[in-house]
Amino acid sequence: xxxxxxxxxxxxxxxxxxxxxxxxxxxxxxxxxxxxxxxxxxxxxxxxxxxxxxxxxxxxxxxxxxxxxxxxxxxxxxxxxxxxxxxxxxxxxxxxxxxxxxxxxxxxxxxxxxxxxxxxxxxxxxxxxxxxxxxxxxxxxxxxxxxxxxxxxxxxxxxxxxxxxxxxxxxxxxxxxxxxxxxxxxxxxxxxxxxxxxxxxxxxxxxxxxxxxxxxxxxxxxxxxxxxxxxxxxxxxxxxxxxxxxxxxxxxxxxxxxxxxxxxxxxxxxxxxxxxxxxxxxxxxxxxxxxxxxxxxxxxxxxxxxxxxxxxxxxxxxxxxxxxxxxxxxxxxxxxxxxxxx
Amino acid sequence: xxxxxxxxxxxxxxxxxxxxxxxxxxxxxxxxxxxxxxxxxxxxxxxxxxxxxxxxxxxxxxxxxxxxxxxxxxxxxxxxxxxxxxxxxxxxxxxxxxxxxxxxxxxxxxxxxxxxxxxxxxxxxxxxxxxxxxxxxxxxxxxxxxxxxxxxxxxxxxxxxxxxxxxxxxxxxxxxxxxxxxxxxxxxxxxxxxxxxxxxxxxxxxxxxxxxxxxxxxxxxxxxxxxxxxxxxxxxxxxxxxxxxxxxxxxxxxxxxxxxxxxxxxxxxxxxxxxxxxxxxxxxxxxxxxxxxxxxxxxxxxxxxxxxxxxxxxxxxxxxxxxxxxxxxxxxxxxxxxxxxx
DNA sequence: TATTTTCGTGTAATCGATTACATGAATATT
DNA sequence: AATATTCATGTAATCGATTACACGAAAATA
Numbered sequence: 001x002x003x004x005x006x007x008x009x010x011x012x013x014x015x016x017x018x019x020x021x022x023x024x025x026x027x028x029x030x031x032x033x034x035x036x037x038x039x040x041x042x043x044x045x046x047x048x049x050x051x052x053x054x055x056x057x058x059x060x061x062x063x064x065x066x067x068x069x070x071x072x073x074x075x076x077x078x079x080x081x082x083x084x085x086x087x088x089x090x091x092x093x094x095x096x097x098x099x100x101x102x103x104x105x106x107x108x109x110x111x112x113x114x115x116x117x118x119x120x121x122x123x124x125x126x127x128x129x130x131x132x133x134x135x136x137x138x139x140x141x142x143x144x145x146x147x148x149x150x151x152x153x154x155x156x157x158x159x160x161x162x163x164x165x166x167x168x169x170x171x172x173x174x175x176x177x178x179x180x181x182x183x184x185x186x187x188x189x190x191x192x193x194x195x196x197x198x199x200x201x202x203x204x205x206x207x208x209x210x211x212x213x214x215x216x217x218x219x220x221x222x223x224x225x226x227x228x229x230x231x232x233x234x235x236x237x238x239x240x241x242x243x244x245x246x247x248x249x250x251x252x253x254x255x256x257x258x259x260x261x262x263x264x265x266x267x268x269x270x271x272x273x274x275x276x277x278x279x280x281x282x283x284x285x286x287x288x289x290x291x292x293x294x295x296x297x298x299x300x301x302x303x304x305x306x307x308x309x310x311x312x313x314x315x316x317x318x319x320x321x322x323x324x325x326x327x328x329x330x331x332x333x334x335x336x337x338x339x340x341x342x
Numbered sequence: 343x344x345x346x347x348x349x350x351x352x353x354x355x356x357x358x359x360x361x362x363x364x365x366x367x368x369x370x371x372x373x374x375x376x377x378x379x380x381x382x383x384x385x386x387x388x389x390x391x392x393x394x395x396x397x398x399x400x401x402x403x404x405x406x407x408x409x410x411x412x413x414x415x416x417x418x419x420x421x422x423x424x425x426x427x428x429x430x431x432x433x434x435x436x437x438x439x440x441x442x443x444x445x446x447x448x449x450x451x452x453x454x455x456x457x458x459x460x461x462x463x464x465x466x467x468x469x470x471x472x473x474x475x476x477x478x479x480x481x482x483x484x485x486x487x488x489x490x491x492x493x494x495x496x497x498x499x500x501x502x503x504x505x506x507x508x509x510x511x512x513x514x515x516x517x518x519x520x521x522x523x524x525x526x527x528x529x530x531x532x533x534x535x536x537x538x539x540x541x542x543x544x545x546x547x548x549x550x551x552x553x554x555x556x557x558x559x560x561x562x563x564x565x566x567x568x569x570x571x572x573x574x575x576x577x578x579x580x581x582x583x584x585x586x587x588x589x590x591x592x593x594x595x596x597x598x599x600x601x602x603x604x605x606x607x608x609x610x611x612x613x614x615x616x617x618x619x620x621x622x623x624x625x626x627x628x629x630x631x632x633x634x635x636x637x638x639x640x641x642x643x644x645x646x647x648x649x650x651x652x653x654x655x656x657x658x659x660x661x662x663x664x665x666x667x668x669x670x671x672x673x674x675x676x677x678x679x680x681x682x683x684x
Numbered sequence: 685t686a687t688t689t690t691c692g693t694g695t696a697a698t699c700g701a702t703t704a705c706a707t708g709a710a711t712a713t714t
Numbered sequence: 715a716a717t718a719t720t721c722a723t724g725t726a727a728t729c730g731a732t733t734a735c736a737c738g739a740a741a742a743t744a
Contacts, residue, residue, distance in 0.1 A: 006700055017724055022702060032722060052459050053399045054700035058729050062395060063459075064406075064438070071424065073641075078420040082413065085441055094438045094459060096406070099427055117394050117405075117436060227628075256628055263630075283625035286569075286598055288605075299415075348730055359694055364732060374692060396730035399699050 005048045014042060025050075056118065065309065066114035068098045068107065068124035075281055076298050077125065080150060083302020084123060091310060093120070100127045111136040121146040121309045126154050128191045146312040150305040151296070152196055160312065160323040162305045166196045169294040169329035170203025173248045173276040176292070176331060178211050180339045182246035182274050186219040188233050188258065190250040200250045200278060219244060223254045230257020238265070245273055246337075252277035252284050252293055259289065259336060274337040290334035297327055347390045356384060367392075398460065407651065408456035410440045410449065410466035417623055418640050419467065422492060425644020426465060433652060435462070442469045453478040463488040463651045468496050470533045488654040492647040493638070494538055502654065502665040504647045508538045511636040511671035512545025515590045515618040518634070518673060520553050522681045524588035524616050528561040530575050530600065532592040542592045542620060561586060565596045572599020580607070587615055588679070594619035594626050594635055601631065601678060616679040632676035639669055 007021040014021075016035070024031045024039035056062045067084060069077040085095045096119065098110040107127050114122055122140060126149060134156060140147050141158050149161040177185050187204045190197030201220070208215050221236055223229035233254065237244050249255035255277030259269060267273050269289060277284060280295035308323055349363040356363075358377070366373045366381035398404045409426060411419040427437050438461060440452040449469050456464055464482060468491060476498060482489050483500050491503040519527050529546045532539030543562070550557050563578055565571035575596065579586050591597035597619030601611060609615050611631060619626060622637035650665055 004700090007702095008700075018701075019703075019725080020723055022700095023723085026702080028703095030722065035722080049458055051399075051700050053395060053404060054729090055702080056729095057393075057395045057399050057699090057731095058701055058703095060729075072414075072427065073417065073420040073424040075415065075417070075420075078415040078417075081439070082415045082441065085414065085439065089441075094440075094455070096436045096438050097423070097427065098431075098436075099424065113436070116391055283628045286625045286629065288630050346730090350730075360731080361695080361733075362693055364730095365693085368732085370733095372692060377692080393730050396699090397732080399701095400730080400732055402699075 004051070005046050006051070007048070010039065010043055010046060010048060013046070014038065060118070061120050062118045063092055064094045064096050064117065064119045065121040065123060066096045066098060066110075066117070066119040068100060068110050068114075068122065070102050070125065070127055071099050072097060076151075076279055076296065079298035080125075080302035080305070083299040083304075084306045085302075087303040087306035088309075102127050104129055104133070108133070108136040111140055115140060115143055115145065119145065121148070121313055123148045123150060123305050123309060125150055125152040126194075127152075128193045146309055148305050148308050148312075150301055152194055154195075158322055160308050160321065160325075162301055162308060162325040162327065163196070164296050164301070164327045164329045166199035166329070167203040167206070169278065169296075169331075170200035170248065170250075171207045172203075172329065172331045173278070173292070173294055174204045174207035175211070176333060177246045177248060177274050177276060177337060178207065178213070180246075180270070180274055180337055183213070184219070184242060184244040185213070185246040185248060186221065186233075186237050186244040188223045188230065188247060188249035188251065188254045189220050190223070190225065192222075197250050204248050223249070223251065225251035225253050227253050227257035227260065230254035230259075231261040232257075234258045234261040234265075247273075247275045249275065249277045252279045252281040252291065255291055255293070255336075256283070256287075259291065270335065270337050270339050274339070276331075276337050280332055285332070285334065289336055292334045292337040293332055295330040295332055297330065301327060346393070347388050348393065349390070352381065352385055352388060352390060355388070356380065402460065403462050404460045405434055406436045406438050406459065406461045407463040407465060408438045408440060408452075408459070408461040410442060410452050410456070410464065412444050412467065412469055413441050414439060418493075418621055418638065421640035422467075422644035422647070425641040425646075426648045427644075429645040429648035430651075444469045446471055446475070450475070450478040453482055457482060457485055457487065461487065463490070463655055465490045465492060465647050465651060467492055467494040468536075469494070470535045488651055490647050490650050490654075492643055494536055496537075500664055502650050502663065502667075504643055504650060504667040504669065505538070506638050506643070506669045506671045508541035508671070509545040509548070511620065511638075511673075512542035512590065512592075513549045514545075514671065514673045515620070515634070515636055516546045516549035517553070518675060519588045519590060519616050519618060519679060520549065520555070522588075522612070522616055522679055525555070526561070526584060526586040527555070527588040527590060528563065528575075528579050528586040530563050530565045530572065530589060530591035530593065530596045532565070532567065534564075539592050546590055565591070565593065567593035567595050569595050569599035569602065572596035572601075573603040574599075576600045576603040576607075589615075589617045591617065591619045594621045594623040594633065597633055597635070597678075598625070598629075601633065612677065612679050612681050616681070618673075618679050622674055627674070627676065631678055634676045634679040635674055637672040637674055639672065643669060 007018045010021045011018045021039050024036045100107040104127050137156055147159050153161040153163050189201050192198050205215050221233040223233050247258050255275050259275050262273055276292040278294045280293040284291035284293045304325055312321055349360045352363045353360045363381050366378040409423055442449040446469050479498055489501050495503040495505050531543050534540050547557050563575040565575050589600050597617050601617050604615055618634040620636045622635040626633035626635045646667055654663055
């Protein structure tokens with residue numbers, strides 16, 4: 001078992017003090033060149049490793065950043081995390097991950113835990129709120145720990161965010177369906193307490209209005225992001241007086257379910273019915289009947305969030321920077337809605 | 343800005359020493375009940391939070407564990423990490439993630455970084471080795487930090503592992519193809535320097551031999567885990583003298599590529615040609631022509647790895663426990679290979 | 685009453701590194 | 715030669731918590 005080597009061990013061996021060793025290793029200009037070289041050589045030969053915990057305690061900086069997501073086993077969040085990790089790794093930061101499972105109690109708990117662990121920043125995608133309680137968020141801000149929201153954001157003073165233009169995404173997808181000749185477009189909507197889903201819905205609505213179509217409340221079906229929810233939604237929609245001829249779904253999984261149910265009923269896609277989803281999950285392009293979807297460039301979102309963090313950390317504490325980065329969504333048109341090219 | 347409250351602040355307020363405060367908060371039995379209550383009440387009212395970094399420095403335990411994976415944005419690894427996080431969270435551990443991008447230099451670097459950060463354990467999936475160099479692994483073991491391999495393992499003394507029975511997985515899939523009447527089964531193999539791929543291949547080979555079929559080297563095509571690689575493999579296979587009538591792929595992505603290429607050539611699946619993959623990626627069941635695949639129960643693998651870690655941590659250091667857990671693979675039979683039911 | 689235990693708390697070292705300040709030696713300045 | 719300056723290093727406090735040991739007071743025992 002290799003015992004831990006400290007700067008005191010090096011100091012003793014060289015008959016100097018730990019302070020000198022510390023300075024030599026940190027390239028302090030006040031150290032004689034010969035001493036520096038000797039220390040560095042000796043440190044290497046003794047296999048010295050700096051104790052990051054001692055450093056963290058002294059400096060108050062842990063070189064860890066916390067990332068909070070609803071769950072990690074979703075392609076979107078995993079990709080964002082990948083982006084964050086890749087951007088922050090060269091700067092010496094380690095990424096600690098936490099999951100909320102869409103539970104705001106867990107969200108609060110995670111925030112407190114990360115602050116306890118003295119992370120240097122927190123990057124997160126908020127969960128839908130059940131009880132309005134921003135205490136944990138303000139606790140973070142009071143501690144002057146940079147807080148950055150990505151994708152799912154909240155309006156809190158002093159918090160930066162990196163999101164995509166969900167309104168535009170919803171608008172583009174809906175406009176595309178209109179262009180393909182659809183005249184009665186339904187929407188599978190997500191939790192409206194989350195900005196992202198609200199904006200996708202608003203984009204959908206605006207696209208309808210801008211193109212002389214009527215918005216009907218009955219065409220908006222709230223769904224969970226699951227295949228089954230998509231199937232049920234189609235079941236509901238097909239019972240309406242006037243049958244819709246397209247769906248813009250705020251979730252790719254629901255879009256998939258919708259397609260499966262439509263096929264089940266022998267409704268031809270895209271000839272009779274067009275479908276577009278949101279998130280550009282990997283499976284959407286793998287399907288034989290590939291699914292049109294709005295891409296959120298998660299990797300870029302992660303990298304951008306990391307960059308915003310890097311800008312904020314080390315800034316003089318009095319200045320509260322609040323940066324709002326909005327990325328452009330990209331519509332990937334595929335078979336599930338391509339009448340013109342198919 | 344809320345300044346940090348320490349036990350010294352509490353001590354000063356109550357005219358006692360920090361030692362007493364510490365003992366009171368840690369339920370040391372030597373403390374008078376009235377003092378304990380007073381301290382706890384005061385700590386709460388002053389909004390005291392224990393400084394985990396100081397604790398970590400003193401105790402040498404950071405309450406962080408490191409997880410190293412090739413990449414995080416893969417359904418398999420993300421699910422394993424989810425399992426790890428969920429199992430370890432109740433025990434107060436935080437999960438730090440690192441990516442290797444299949445680069446053994448990065449792997450070594452990550453190992454050293456995690457040890458530097460004083461993690462209490464490392465759970466990892468190894469990357470294929472280019473240069474044989476186990477220095478970093480032994481460094482971990484010398485420091486008496488529990489090291490656990492999951493999925494992709496290596497033979498190193500003192501290291502526990504949680505894997506699935508890849509041999510059996512390969513065997514089951516191949517046997518299934520034989521049962522469906524396939525008589526010339528090809529294999530898309532992965533990097534043979536990794537145990538998992540070697541074992542999948544060996545399972546394939548054994549299943550052939552056990553069922554009176556001839557193993558032919560030319561039917562084994564090395565592929566990367568990608569759609570394109572699968573397409574190219576089919577291209578190669580169809581140029582052989584005797585055309586194969588099935589593929590067992592060690593990767594779902596390659597299996598998908600193979601299917602796409604076969605369809606392109608109007609070869610009917612599963613009638614003329616059967617395909618089975620490995621990993622049970624989400625898309626395999628979403629496809630209209632769903633893909634038969636071997637499930638690796640990643641969530642369970644993550645949880646099991648975490649449990650093995652918990653068993654090892656806190657054990658008397660002299661005893662080196664080496665536990666090898668092998669999970670059972672599960673074959674999910676789907677349309678891409680179901681002649682009997684389709 | 686004298687002596688031993690027990691109890692509760694204080695003192696001070698420790699974990700490992702950084703850094704303001706002090707100090708003595710070497711060098712530069714007049 | 716006397717003084718000022720620079721240079722390299724040492725001294726000791728600090729970050730915040732834990733804990734072995736010491737110690738005085740109270741309680742138990744003889």
